Amino acid sequence: MIIDITEIEKLARKRRSENLRFIAFLKEKNKRYIDHLVMELNKYFSAEISCTACGHCCTKLRPILAESDIDQLVKVTKMTRSKFKKEYIEMDEEGDMLFKNLPCSFLKNNKCTIYHYRPEDCQEYPNLHKIDFVERIFGIMENYSICPIVFNVIEALKDRLDFKSGSKPADT
Ligand code: SF4
Ligand code: SF4
Numbered sequence: 331m332i333i334d335i336t337e338i339e340k341l342a343r344k345r346r347s348e349n350l351r352f353i354a355f356l357k358e359k360n361k362r363y364i365d366h367l368v369m370e371l372n373k374y375f376s377a378e379i380s381c382t383a384c385g386h387c388c389t390k391l392r393p394i395l396a397e398s399d400i401d402q403l404v405k406v407t408k409m410t411r412s413k414f415k416k417e418y419i420e421m422d423e424e425g426d427m428l429f430k431n432l433p434c435s436f437l438k439n440n441k442c443t444i445y446h447y448r449p450e451d452c453q454e455y456p457n458l459h460k461i462d463f464v465e466r467i468f469g470i471m472e473n474y475s476i477c478p479i480v481f482n483v484i485e486a487l488k489d490r491l492d493f494k495s496g497s498k499p500a501d502t
Contacts, residue, residue, distance in 0.1 A: 338474075
């Protein structure tokens, strides 16, 4: 298991073409079986890797917010809705509401200071507990270099499916 993010970023750069081959390899597999394997591996690595010691996603990604998330956040910050939106939210070109700042303004000492009220997008990340992994693989792979759980699940999945022995030599 690798959790050092510098090492993960280095390996992600080196394994770019290997990962493209893996995506093509996955497309040929039974999708329900892959969902089952990914959920099992996600359960294992989520228990092994401490998000509170990592916090990397909160420095690299901005969650999309729903009005129901804002309902919670105005309660916890004790701000008015309009003041909260002015201070913390901006719209992207698709009209989605996002936090303005990266790293997230609510991240302090690697910990989410609004953990119990964090947006649903944050609660769901990295989305490996959901079905349709193969259909979502391109989005998942965008998180391979960001999230140690994703990195380790993908690498373990390659092993479980015996990907490397049946593919071209791995990009070390
Ligand atoms: S709200 Fe919390 S979990 Fe979500 S990005 Fe900010 S610090 Fe991270
Ligand atoms: S979800 Fe991934 S990137 Fe985010 S804190 Fe947990 S291990 Fe780190």
